[in-house]
Each structure stands twice: as C-alpha cells, then as structure tokens.
Amino acid sequence: MRYCIGVDLGGTNIAIGLIDLDGKVIIRKKSVKTRAPRPCVEISADIRDVCVDLCNDVGITLSEVEWIGVATPGIVRSGVVIDAFNLGWTNEKFEEIVCTMTGRPTFVANDANAAAYAEAKWGCGIGEESLIAVTLGTGIGGGIILNGKIWEGFNGFAAELGHMVIDVGGRRCSCGLRGCLEAYCSATALVHETRRMMKLYPDSLMWQVTGGNIDCADGRTAFTANEQGDFAARQVIDDFVNYLAIGIANIINIFQPSVVCIGGGVSGQGEALMRPLRERLKYTSFGTKDMRTRVEVAVYKNDAGIIGAGLLGIMEE
Ligand SMILES: [Zn+2]
Numbered sequence: 001m002r003y004c005i006g007v008d009l010g011g012t013n014i015a016i017g018l019i020d021l022d023g024k025v026i027i028r029k030k031s032v033k034t035r036a037p038r039p040c041v042e043i044s045a046d047i048r049d050v051c052v053d054l055c056n057d058v059g060i061t062l063s064e065v066e067w068i069g070v071a072t073p074g075i076v077r078s079g080v081v082i083d084a085f086n087l088g089w090t091n092e093k094f095e096e097i098v099c100t101m102t103g104r105p106t107f108v109a110n111d112a113n114a115a116a117y118a119e120a121k122w123g124c125g126i127g128e129e130s131l132i133a134v135t136l137g138t139g140i141g142g143g144i145i146l147n148g149k150i151w152e153g154f155n156g157f158a159a160e161l162g163h164m165v166i167d168v169g170g171r172r173c174s175c176g177l178r179g180c181l182e183a184y185c186s187a188t189a190l191v192h193e194t195r196r197m198m199k200l201y202p203d204s205l206m207w208q209v210t211g212g213n214i215d216c217a218d219g220r221t222a223f224t225a226n227e228q229g230d231f232a233a234r235q236v237i238d239d240f241v242n243y244l245a246i247g248i249a250n251i252i253n254i255f256q257p258s259v260v261c262i263g264g265g266v267s268g269q270g271e272a273l274m275r276p277l278r279e280r281l282k283y284t285s286f287g288t289k290d291m292r293t294r295v296e297v298a299v300y301k302n303d304a305g306i307i308g309a310g311l312l313g314i315m316e317e
Contacts, residue, residue, distance in 0.1 A: 006310025037088025069312035071114035077156035107312035114308030116143020123299035128258035263298030
C-alpha cells in the first residue's frame with residue numbers, strides 16, 4: 001500500500017489523517033488542539049508526534065509514508081508561511097521545519113487552496129485539469145486549480161474570490177471595502193438578510209421556521225420557508241442566488257474552468273441552491289450556448305483539508 005499523511009492545521013484543532021493513496025481513503029485520523037498562538041516549532045513537533053502515533057496504530061513506520069502534506073491558514077509562498085494571523089506566525093519556514101523533524105518530504109499549502117485541490121483530484125473535479133472552488137461559509141473562501149496545480153499567485157494569496165467586487169459602493173465587507181461578493185453570499189450575509197426580511201415581514205413563514213425567535217434564524221431558514229412558498233423567503237433566496245450568479249459568472253468568464261465547485265455550509269442546500277443558480281447562470285455568463293463548465297456541489301465536507309493536504313505530494317510528482 002502507498003501511504004501519505006494529510007494535516008489540516010486550523011486555528012482551534014489540528015486534524016491529521018493517514019491516507020491510502022490507492023484506495024483513495026483516510027484510513028485513520030486523529031485530532032489535537034492547536035492552542036494558538038504558539039511557535040511554529042512547537043506546533044510542528046505536535047504534528048510529528050501525531051504522525052508517529054497514526055503510523056503505530058496501523059503497524060507501519062513513519063518512513064513508510066511517502067510524504068506529509070500540510071494545509072495551513074494564512075499566506076503561503078513556496079512552503080513558507082508568510083503571514084498567518086490566527087497562528088501568530090510571520091515568515092515561518094514551515095515546510096522545512098516539518099520535513100526536518102519527520103524526515104519525510106513535506107509540502108505546505110494554504111488551507112483553502114488545499115481544499116480546492118482535494119476536489120480537483122478526488123472530488124467533483126476528478127479527471128479534470130481545472131477547477132475553481134468557492135466556499136460559502138462565515139466568509140467566502142476560494143481556490144484556483146489550473147493545469148492540475150494550485151495557483152498561489154505571484155504574491156501567494158491568489159483566489160480571494162470573496163473579495164471580488166460585484167456592487168460598486170455596495171454593502172460593507174469584513175475586509176473594509178464595499179460591494180464584495182462576501183458581503184452578499186457568505187452564510188453570514190445570508191443570515192443577516194434573512195433577519196432583515198423577517199423584521200420587514202412579520203407574517204413571513206420564516207417566523208414559524210424559527211419558532212418566533214429571530215435569533216434562531218440561520219442559513220437554512222429562508223430555504224425552508226421558501227419551500228413552503230413564503231414570499232419574503234423567496235426574495236432572500238432570489239437575491240442571494242442573483243448575486244452569487246454574478247460572482248460565478250465572473251469566475252467562469254475569466255478562467256473558463258472545467259468545474260466550479262461550491263462548498264461551505266450553504267452548499268448543504270444542494271439542489272435547492274444549485275437549480276436556481278444554474279438557471280441564473282444561463283443569463284449571466286458569456287458564450288453560454290457553448291458552455292461546458294459544470295457547476296457542482298463540493299464532495300468533501302470536513303475532510304477536504306486532510307485530503308487536499310495529503311494529495312499535495314501528487315502535485316509535485
Ligand atoms: Zn471584501
């Protein structure tokens with residue numbers, strides 16, 4: 001069997017998985033607390049220890065693992081973490097440190113890019129050369145895979161798709177600018193709009209869905225009420241989809257990728273989101289008559305980081 005290890009380093013937890021490269025599955029995983037901010041060498045030592053544990057659990061040695069891939073928050077350029085605010089790191093030679101500690105070839109990438117890579121290799125972009133991932137969560141994350149490789153960009157922070165401006169002078173975004181896609185299509189924005197419309201429409205079914213408590217409104221509320229034919233919920237979903245379609249159309253017009261992969265909590269709505277989105281895209285992207293680009297829901301949910309990190313070695317092969 002061919003093994004590799006994928007490490008998903010987050011601000012709260014470090015999730016590490018031993019991956020069977022031929023079976024395309026995680027055979028065993030473990031998670032430890034990150035306890036950030038901490039020095040890069042300390043976190044790297046924790047990663048090494050868990051890697052050794054995982055190998056022991058299945059009766060192999062770390063030397064039998066082909067490589068270790070790590071997905072980290074922050075800006076990554078050629079294996080160096082230039083800046084990771086929530087870890088408290090600047091210019092850390094993370095790739096080199098983990099490689100020295102473990103004795104295994106090591107590859108480090110930004111977490112959103114790694115998640116996109118998981119989709120490109122084993123997820124909804126399997127067999128394709130290009131995929132753009134858009135993750136609709138608290139914010140909007142992105143990853144660009146071109147010709148089978150992650151596009152980090154000259155500066156190391158390409159694919160900030162959430163900060164594409166879709167409305168000049170529009171809503172205020174978390175980045176300080178106005179009109180970014182994130183201000184319209186993140187889960188946070190969806191919840192905000194849901195609550196705003198609930199206040200405007202006291203008779204909306206969204207009140208029933210939330211048991212009369214506006215604080216219970218979440219990213220699912222409008223979708224649930226919309227299914228029951230609620231007018232205000234319909235407005236929330238229509239607006240959300242219209243804005244998202246503009247963002248996706250811009251991505252398609254620039255890259256013409258094989259696949260646009262939609263992930264994050266909101267993508268859990270599945271066809272209730274994708275059907276109107278695909279319909280809307282017919283009218284918003286250029287050259288739609290010959291459009292072959294697929295727009296799909298992400299295959300991986302929680303394991304995208306581990307899988308994507310683990311597969312980084314394939315990119316270097
Ligand atoms: Zn922004």
